[in-house]
Amino acid sequence: MKIKRYAVLLTCFNRRETTLKCLKQLYRQKTSGIVDVYLCDDGSTDGTFKAVKTEFPDVYLSKGTGNLFWNRGMLASWEKAYDSGITYDAYIWLNDDAYLMEDALQELIDCSALCNDKSIICGSFRDDVGCFSYGGRDKQYKPLIPNGTLQPVYWLNGNCVLVPDYVVKKIGLLDSMFQHHMGDFDYGLRAIEADICIVSTRKYIGTCPTNPMASHRERKSGLTLCKRFRRLYSPLGDNPIINFKYTKRHFGLAKAIRLFLALHFNNLLSDHLYELKTVRKQNSKIKKLM
Numbered sequence: 001m002k003i004k005r006y007a008v009l010l011t012c013f014n015r016r017e018t019t020l021k022c023l024k025q026l027y028r029q030k031t032s033g034i035v036d037v038y039l040c041d042d043g044s045t046d047g048t049f050k051a052v053k054t055e056f057p058d059v060y061l062s063k064g065t066g067n068l069f070w071n072r073g074m075l076a077s078w079e080k081a082y083d084s085g086i087t088y089d090a091y092i093w094l095n096d097d098a099y100l101m102e103d104a105l106q107e108l109i110d111c112s113a114l115c116n117d118k119s120i121i122c123g124s125f126r127d128d129v130g131c132f133s134y135g136g137r138d139k140q141y142k143p144l145i146p147n148g149t150l151q152p153v154y155w156l157n158g159n160c161v162l163v164p165d166y167v168v169k170k171i172g173l174l175d176s177m178f179q180h181h182m183g184d185f186d187y188g189l190r191a192i193e194a195d196i197c198i199v200s201t202r203k204y205i206g207t208c209p210t211n212p213m214a215s216h217r218e219r220k221s222g223l224t225l226c227k228r229f230r231r232l233y234s235p236l237g238d239n240p241i242i243n244f245k246y247t248k249r250h251f252g253l254a255k256a257i258r259l260f261l262a263l264h265f266n267n268l269l270s271d272h273l274y275e276l277k278t279v280r281k282q283n284s285k286i287k288k289l290m
Helices: 014-024 048-056 069-084 104-114 165-171 183-193 212-218 225-232 238-251 253-266 271-289
Strands: 006-011 035-043 059-064 091-094 120-126 130-132 160-164 198-207
Touching: 006 014, 006 069, 006 104, 014 035, 014 048, 035 048, 035 069, 048 104, 059 069, 059 225, 069 183, 091 104, 091 120, 091 165, 104 120, 104 198, 160 165, 160 183, 165 183, 183 198, 183 238, 225 253, 238 253
Parallel strands: 006 035, 006 091, 035 059, 120 198
Antiparallel strands: 091 160, 120 130, 120 160
């Protein structure tokens, strides 16, 4: 029986201890295959690159410019693995703040085998108190709580994802248009549009705290108008131009235009007016449920 080979892909920036902890847990994994690790250090200034090189000499390390962020950093690792000349059966995305249980990779591999290695497997994570934090979601954006079965995913979360080589040959790698976020959602939707299934793991495979910054991408309060728009168009914001292209690609021109205008309108509002608008919208939703 052929022993399968997997490439684990990571990117990091100035989280030395977090990255090292992630790698330690990664190298403790019990799997039936050969695992190579590719890490793109996106210009860390806290000694991450040197520490990884010293403690984990087998890691395939590369350096970024400091402007790659998550999506382009992951893409850099993926391209290095893909162009390495080594034939991989699958590629596994992994966030460096996601801490894996000992059998996490094996669960991904087993789930992939159940799907004949032709589906994307999305890892499910919980926080420190045991609640769902990251993983696949259905079309209504409800989290898919692990229940011992493979559940179909619509919204793909990129914290830990197994992508078989079969899928890569059909839809390629992450799109470099995205700098930080949305690249995982885009990849998942591209897969679905190509009739590729995405499923979540049957159980939680690790822990990962939720990112509080994610809720401020569309609009961050407490900033001047100029700073608010600067942040909106930054890699940490919900860049309207990238958002427009993404929405047009998957949901059509009309929706893309509406979202583009809404992003600008919401950021033009004062904090007080935006809060009133948000409360009114929430009240409207509550009334519909009554």
